[in-house]
Amino acid sequence: QSAANIQPPLFVQTVPSTAVGLMVPRILKGSPNESVRVAVMGLNGRGSVLAKTFAKTANAEVAALCDVDSAVLAKAASSIGVSKTITDFRRALDDKSIDALVIATPDHWHAPAAILAMSAGKHVYLEKPCGHNAREGELLVDAQRKTKRVVQMGTQQRSAPRSIEVLQAIREGLIGKPYLGRAWYANTRGTIGRGKAASVPSNLDYELWQGPAPRAPYKDNVIHYNWHWFHRWGTGEICNNGTHEVDVCRWALGVDTCVRVTSSGGRYHFDDDWEFTDSQEATFEFAGGKTIIWQGQSCNGLETYGRSRGTSILGTTGSVVMDRDGYVVYDLQNKVVKQNLAAQAGDGLNISADDDMTNLHIANFVDAIRTGARLHQPIDEGAKSVLLCHLGNIAQETGRALRIDPANGHILGDDAAMAHWSREYAPGWAPTV
Numbered sequence: 001q002s003a004a005n006i007q008p009p010l011f012v013q014t015v016p017s018t019a020v021g022l023m024v025p026r027i028l029k030g031s032p033n034e035s036v037r038v039a040v041m042g043l044n045g046r047g048s049v050l051a052k053t054f055a056k057t058a059n060a061e062v063a064a065l066c067d068v069d070s071a072v073l074a075k076a077a078s079s080i081g082v083s084k085t086i087t088d089f090r091r092a093l094d095d096k097s098i099d100a101l102v103i104a105t106p107d108h109w110h111a112p113a114a115i116l117a118m119s120a121g122k123h124v125y126l127e128k129p130c131g132h133n134a135r136e137g138e139l140l141v142d143a144q145r146k147t148k149r150v151v152q153m154g155t156q157q158r159s160a161p162r163s164i165e166v167l168q169a170i171r172e173g174l175i176g177k178p179y180l181g182r183a184w185y186a187n188t189r190g191t192i193g194r195g196k197a198a199s200v201p202s203n204l205d206y207e208l209w210q211g212p213a214p215r216a217p218y219k220d221n222v223i224h225y226n227w228h229w230f231h232r233w234g235t236g237e238i239c240n241n242g243t244h245e246v247d248v249c250r251w252a253l254g255v256d257t258c259v260r261v262t263s264s265g266g267r268y269h270f271d272d273d274w275e276f277t278d279s280q281e282a283t284f285e286f287a288g289g290k291t292i293i294w295q296g297q298s299c300n301g302l303e304t305y306g307r308s309r310g311t312s313i314l315g316t317t318g319s320v321v322m323d324r325d326g327y328v329v330y331d332l333q334n335k336v337v338k339q340n341l342a343a344q345a346g347d348g349l350n351i352s353a354d355d356d357m358t359n360l361h362i363a364n365f366v367d368a369i370r371t372g373a374r375l376h377q378p379i380d381e382g383a384k385s386v387l388l389c390h391l392g393n394i395a396q397e398t399g400r401a402l403r404i405d406p407a408n409g410h411i412l413g414d415d416a417a418m419a420h421w422s423r424e425y426a427p428g429w430a431p432t433v
Contacts, residue, residue: 034059034370035059035060035061036059036060036061036099036100036123036366036369036370037060037061037062037063037097037098037099037100038054038060038061038062038063038098038099038100038101038102038125039062039063039064039065039066039086039089039092039095039098039100039101039102040054040062040064040065040066040102040104041066041067041089041092041101041102041103041104041105041109041113042066042067042103042104042105042106042109043065043066043067043072043073043075043076043104044067044069044072044224044225045104045224045225046104046127046154047067047076047102047104047105048076048079048080049358050102050104050125050127050154050358050362051065051076051080051082051102052079052080053358053359053362054102054362054366055080055081055082057359057362057363057366058363058366059366059370060362060366062080062082063082063084063092063095063097063098064082064084064085064086064092064095064098065077065080065082065084065085065086066085066086066087066088066089066092067085067087068087068204068205068206068208068209069203069204069205069209069224070087070203070204071203072203072224073085073087087205087208088208089101089113090116093116093117093120093122094120098122099122099123099369100117100122100123100124100125100150100365100369101113101114101117101122101123101124101125102124102125103117103124103125103126103127104127104154105127106209106227106228106233106234107129107131107132107227107228107233107234107235107239107240108132108211108212108213108232108233108234109211109212110126110127110129110130110131110132110136111130111131111132111136111137111139111140111431112136112211112212112429112431114126114130114140114143114151115139115140115143115431115433116431117149118143118144118146118147118149118151119143119147121147121149122149123149123150123151123365123369124149124150124151124152124379125151125152125154125362125365126140126151126152126153126154126379127153127154128153128154128155128239128243128244128382128386129235129239129240129243129386129389129390130153130379130382130383130386131383131386131390132233132235132423133390133420133421133422133423134387134390134391134394134409134420134421134422135421135422135423136422136431137383137386137387137390138383139431139432139433140379140383141379141380141383142433143433144378144379144380145380146433150365150368150369150375151375151378151379152361152364152365152368152375152376152377152378152379152382153377153378153379153381153382153383153386154358154361154377155243155244155247155377155382155385156355156357156358156360156361157244157247157248157324157357158247158251158361158376158377159357159360159361159364159376159377160324160356160357160360161360162322162325162326162327162340162341162342163248163322163324163327165327165340166320166322166327166329166340167251167252170252170313170315170320171254174315174318174320174329175313175314175315175316175317175318175319175320175329176315176316176317176318177315177316178252178253178254178290178313178314178315179253179289179290179291179314179315179316180290180291180292180293180313180314181248181249181250181252181253181290181291181292181293181311181312181313181314182249182292182293182295182304182311182312182314183242183245183246183248183249183292183293183294183295183310183311184245184294184295184296184297184304184307184309184310184311185237185241185242185245185295185296185297185298185308185309186297186300186301186302186303186304186308186309187241187297187298187299187301187308188299188300188301189278189298189299190270190299191269191270191272191274192221192226192229192270192272192273192274193221193272193273194221194272194273195219195220195221195222195273196219196220196221197217197218197219197220198218198219198220199218200218204223206218206223209223210426211426211429212425212426212429212430212431213232213233213425213426214232214424214425214426215426216232221273226273228240229273229274229275229276230273230275231275231276234276235389235390235393236276236277236280236393237276237277237278237280237296237298238280238282238294238296238389238392238393239386239389239390239393241296241309242294242296242389242392243385243386243389244309245294245309245310245311246284246292246294246385246388246389247377247382247385248311248322249292249311249313250292250384250385250388252311252313252320253286253290253292253313255286255288255290255292256384256406257286257384257387257404257405257406257407257408257409258284258285258286258292258388258391258404258406259285259286259287259403259404259406260284260285260401260402260403260404261282261283261284261285261388261391261392261394261395261401261402261404262282262283262395262401262402263280263281263282263283263392263393263395263396264280264281264396265277265278265279265280265281265282265296265396266278266279268299269298269299269300270299276393277296277298277396278297278298278299279296279297279298279299279300280294280295280296280392280396281293281294281295281296282294282296282392282395282396284388284391284392286406287406292388294389294392305321307321307323309323309324310322310323311323317331317332318330318331318332318337319332324346324355324357325341325342325345325346326339326340326341326342327339327340327341328341361376361377364376384409387409391404391409391411393420394411394417394420394421395417397420398414398416398417398420400414400417402414402417
């Protein structure tokens with residue numbers, strides 16, 4: 001399909017809330033014996049892992065693959081064994097036999113695609129961050145509540161058995177009162193250079209790739225990964241990877257919306273087109289004397305507690321250090337009192353993240369659709385963690401402390417900061433519910 005024939009959608013064709021049930025088994029077809037048929041959108045990295053996982057998940061089937069890059073699409077179709085391929089994902093939304101849309105696109109597509117999917121009656125598995133900006137998180141939650149679709153955010157550590165085990169123990173007093181969560185990520189990313197204007201590759205539908213984002217000339221250092229570091233399409237390291245560990249901190253501390261945010265950092269390693277920080281420390285303060293600190297190191301791999309990524313939770317009688325491989329519990333004298341770790345450590349820097357947690361998270365999503373099982377990371381919960389990360393970016397952009405309304409997460413008394421709450425969209429693409 002040529003780019004010239006692609007028209008922006010009108011985000012008004014929503015499903016009446018009376019037309020669907022509230023988390024009832026097999027909302028779309030009515031029989032728990034049927035498979036959940038999914039279309040997977042965005043296949044260059046994480047999306048292919050998700051498609052392969054859905055394909056091997058009990059009671060699930062990959063019905064279609066969607067990507068704007070014909071080479072990526074052909075490669076995924078061959079490796080996953082799916083014959084139906086689509087350039088424009090909206091054709092999947094028109095297909096009544098498809099139950100759910102799985103979204104692993106660049107960040108600027110996450111919320112608009114999810115809202116369109118819900119409006120078409122589809123359930124959604126949505127990779128983090130759930131939105132490109134704070135307003136999109138609000139819209140996603142509103143859309144889910146209106147349509148009653150099953151929407152799982154892809155922070156898969158919520159489905160990790162060891163994480164669930166230690167978080168329950170923390171709630172039961174394992175380390176006394178937990179009061180400080182520290183989240184970190186350390187990588188050694190190289191420079192993205194200075195992009196040069198170039199012809200759009202013949203295999204790429206660049207018009208549809210841009211979708212809701214304001215149009216920009218094609219450059220040779222953006223697609224398929226470096227878009228993460230441009231404000232127009234990405235959300236920086238704090239949303240890219242920080243969402244996972246910040247979410248674990250919030251889960252462990254039992255907090256929702258913060259009351260104050262500060263951030264410091266910069267772009268220290270390279271003089272290039274990268275628009276976010278490569279080093280950041282953001283602090284989120286909550287009512288009741290609890291704090292989360294995010295430490296992001298995109299270009300310096302110095303580990304914390306011997307881990308490239310992870311979470312530490314400090315409490316009044318002890319501490320927990322945990323990552324995707326398990327946890328270690330310490331007393332106040334730094335003595336190990338308990339641990340539960342995987343026999344072999346995983347690669348925390350693997351951008352595709354093919355792991356058991358993903359398998360369990362997807363199985364949970366399928367069960368929620370078929371049987372009404374409780375989601376491990378429903379969108380109204382996941383959006384709270386993503387909002388913190390967006391607020392960290394806004395504090396960094398403005399260079400000052402932000403006061404936050406704990407009732408809705410909005411920034412108080414700072415119109416310039418609140419101007420970052422949403423974004424400009426390409427004409428006709430602004431999502432509405």
